[in-house]
Amino acid sequence: MMKGNLLISSMIERAERFYPKKEVVSRTSAGVQRFTYKEIGKRTRKLASKLKEFGIERGDRVGTLAWNHHRHLELYFAIPSIGSVLHTINIRLSPEHIIYIINHAEDELIFVDEDVFPLIEAVHDKLKTVKAYIVMTDNELPDTSVDNVYSYEEWISAGDENFEYPKDIEETEPAGMCFTSATTGNPKGVVYTHRSTVLHSMSLAFADSLGTTESDSIMPVVPMFHVNAWGMPYVATWLGSTQVMPGPRFTPKVLAELIQDEKVTVTAGVPTIWLVLLKELEENEYNTESLRAVVCGGSAAPLGMIKTFEKKYNVPFLHAYGMTETSPLATVSRLKSYQEDLPEEERFEIRAKQGLLVPGLEMKVVGSQGEVAWDGQDMGELLLRGPWIADDYFKDDRGEETFVEGWLHTGDVCTVDEEGVIKIVDRTKDLIKSGGEWISSVDLENALMAHEGVFEASVVAIPDPEWQERPVACVVLKEGHETVSKDDILDYLRPQFAKWWLPDDVIFMEEIPKTSVGKFLKRALRDKVKEHYETV
Known part of the structure; x- marks a missing residue:
C-alpha cells in the first residue's frame, strides 16, 4: 500500500479544489461577512507566506486569543500547514494563567482580537518570548504603547496567495496545542499532531458519530479556543460544509x-448554552426546522432539556463526551437500531447517557477490584487510548498519574451497561461518599434540573461527623418560580432516589460559579457553601 502523510494542509486544499463556491459565514464586530472557500484558501496562503517571511519555523508556537470567526479559521490552517504549532488560548482565563501558558508554550507571535487586546496590553511586559502582536480587526489599529503591533488585514495583504504548503512535514509532528482550564494549579498543555487531528476529524464524519457531510451548515458555539471547537472547523472545511461562525460576545438571540437565517443543521456547545437558548426559543418565535442535531458536551445534559429539544422543538439532541486530552471526541450517544422500538422513557434514558465509544478508540472501566462488570451498576474510572488520545502533557511532569502504561486515566467515574453504553456518574474528586456508599452528584443534578422551576442546579458534599460526607443541592430558580421551596425540591426528588441519597439541604442562589468554558466550578461552589454555613 502507498504511504502518505495525514496533513492538515490537505484539508484546506481539498476545500479549495472541490468546494470553492461553498461559504464561511462569519459574524464580526462589523456585522456578518461571507467568504467562499476559494477566498478563504487564498487568504490562508497569504497568511502562511507572511508567517514564513516573519521567521516562524517548524515547531514554533503561535498563539491566538480570538473568538469564532473567519480569521481564526485561517489561522487554524495556515499555522500547522507550514509545520508550526497553533496554540489556542482561552480568553476567559485569569491574567496569571494567560501569562503562564504563553510563557510555558514559548509563543513567538500572538494573534489577538481587537476587543481582547486589552488583556494583552495588561500583561505584555511579562511575556518573555513574544516578538509581535497581530490584531484582528475590521477597524483601525487601537492606540497602544505596546511595541510591534500590526493589523491582520494589512499584514496578510502583502502575502502570496499562491504560496505552496511544504509537503515534507511528518504526520507525527505537532500541529496544535490547547491547555486545560485548570481548577487547581496551572493549566496543562496538550499537543495534537497532524495525524491525530486528521483521524479525529474523520471520526466526526462517521454516520454513527456526528455524521458530518458537505450538505451541513455547521455552527460551533463551543469556542475555537476550547479544544479546537471540538474539531468542527477542521472536519467542516475538509468536507466542504458551510460554516457559521457566531463571533464575539454572542447572545441567545444572536x-x-x-440558526434561522443561515439554516444551521448542526450546532455544538455546553449545556449552559442550550439552557439559555431554550429560554430564548420559549420567549420568542424562531424557525429551527433546519437543525438535525444539537451536540452537547462538556458536562452532563439534564434529561428535561433533552426532552424539551426533541419533543417541543423536534430537534434531535446528541450527547457526546470528551476532554482536552481526547481531542476531544470519545463517545456519542445514539440508539442502536433495535433500541428505536423501546418505550419513549427508555429511549430518553439511553440518550441522556454519554453513549458508545467512537470507532478507533479503546476503553476500560476500572474499579478498586479491577475492571467492572458491564451491568450499568458497578462504578469505575474510565480509561482511554487511541490515535487521537494524548500520551503526556507539554513540558509538565504532572502527567505521571494521568498517563499510565499507555492509558489515559480520565478522572471520570462511570458505569457501562450490557450494551456498552457509558454513563458518567461523576469526577473522581466530586463523588460523595456517605456512610461508605457512593452518591453521584451528576445524577442528583440531572434530576434537579428536570424540575419545572429549576434553571440550574449543582450538588456538592459537606463534611458530616457521622456519615463522612453528605450532599447539599445548590439551586437557581427560573423567573416566575420564586415560591419553590426546599421542601418542594426534596419532595420532587424523593420518589427518584434512595432516602440516603437525598440532599441534606437546598441552598437557593442567584448564580452557580462556572469555569471559563461554562462548566460548573465546584471548587468555587464548595467555598460559597462553606461561607453560607459560616454566616447562618
Whole structure:
C-alpha cells in the first residue's frame, strides 16, 4: 500500500479544489461577512507566506486569543500547514494563567482580537518570548504603547496567495496545542499532531458519530479556543460544509437568529448554552426546522432539556463526551437500531447517557477490584487510548498519574451497561461518599434540573461527623418560580432516589460559579457553601 502523510494542509486544499463556491459565514464586530472557500484558501496562503517571511519555523508556537470567526479559521490552517504549532488560548482565563501558558508554550507571535487586546496590553511586559502582536480587526489599529503591533488585514495583504504548503512535514509532528482550564494549579498543555487531528476529524464524519457531510451548515458555539471547537472547523472545511461562525460576545438571540437565517443543521456547545437558548426559543418565535442535531458536551445534559429539544422543538439532541486530552471526541450517544422500538422513557434514558465509544478508540472501566462488570451498576474510572488520545502533557511532569502504561486515566467515574453504553456518574474528586456508599452528584443534578422551576442546579458534599460526607443541592430558580421551596425540591426528588441519597439541604442562589468554558466550578461552589454555613 502507498504511504502518505495525514496533513492538515490537505484539508484546506481539498476545500479549495472541490468546494470553492461553498461559504464561511462569519459574524464580526462589523456585522456578518461571507467568504467562499476559494477566498478563504487564498487568504490562508497569504497568511502562511507572511508567517514564513516573519521567521516562524517548524515547531514554533503561535498563539491566538480570538473568538469564532473567519480569521481564526485561517489561522487554524495556515499555522500547522507550514509545520508550526497553533496554540489556542482561552480568553476567559485569569491574567496569571494567560501569562503562564504563553510563557510555558514559548509563543513567538500572538494573534489577538481587537476587543481582547486589552488583556494583552495588561500583561505584555511579562511575556518573555513574544516578538509581535497581530490584531484582528475590521477597524483601525487601537492606540497602544505596546511595541510591534500590526493589523491582520494589512499584514496578510502583502502575502502570496499562491504560496505552496511544504509537503515534507511528518504526520507525527505537532500541529496544535490547547491547555486545560485548570481548577487547581496551572493549566496543562496538550499537543495534537497532524495525524491525530486528521483521524479525529474523520471520526466526526462517521454516520454513527456526528455524521458530518458537505450538505451541513455547521455552527460551533463551543469556542475555537476550547479544544479546537471540538474539531468542527477542521472536519467542516475538509468536507466542504458551510460554516457559521457566531463571533464575539454572542447572545441567545444572536444564536437563534443565525440558526434561522443561515439554516444551521448542526450546532455544538455546553449545556449552559442550550439552557439559555431554550429560554430564548420559549420567549420568542424562531424557525429551527433546519437543525438535525444539537451536540452537547462538556458536562452532563439534564434529561428535561433533552426532552424539551426533541419533543417541543423536534430537534434531535446528541450527547457526546470528551476532554482536552481526547481531542476531544470519545463517545456519542445514539440508539442502536433495535433500541428505536423501546418505550419513549427508555429511549430518553439511553440518550441522556454519554453513549458508545467512537470507532478507533479503546476503553476500560476500572474499579478498586479491577475492571467492572458491564451491568450499568458497578462504578469505575474510565480509561482511554487511541490515535487521537494524548500520551503526556507539554513540558509538565504532572502527567505521571494521568498517563499510565499507555492509558489515559480520565478522572471520570462511570458505569457501562450490557450494551456498552457509558454513563458518567461523576469526577473522581466530586463523588460523595456517605456512610461508605457512593452518591453521584451528576445524577442528583440531572434530576434537579428536570424540575419545572429549576434553571440550574449543582450538588456538592459537606463534611458530616457521622456519615463522612453528605450532599447539599445548590439551586437557581427560573423567573416566575420564586415560591419553590426546599421542601418542594426534596419532595420532587424523593420518589427518584434512595432516602440516603437525598440532599441534606437546598441552598437557593442567584448564580452557580462556572469555569471559563461554562462548566460548573465546584471548587468555587464548595467555598460559597462553606461561607453560607459560616454566616447562618
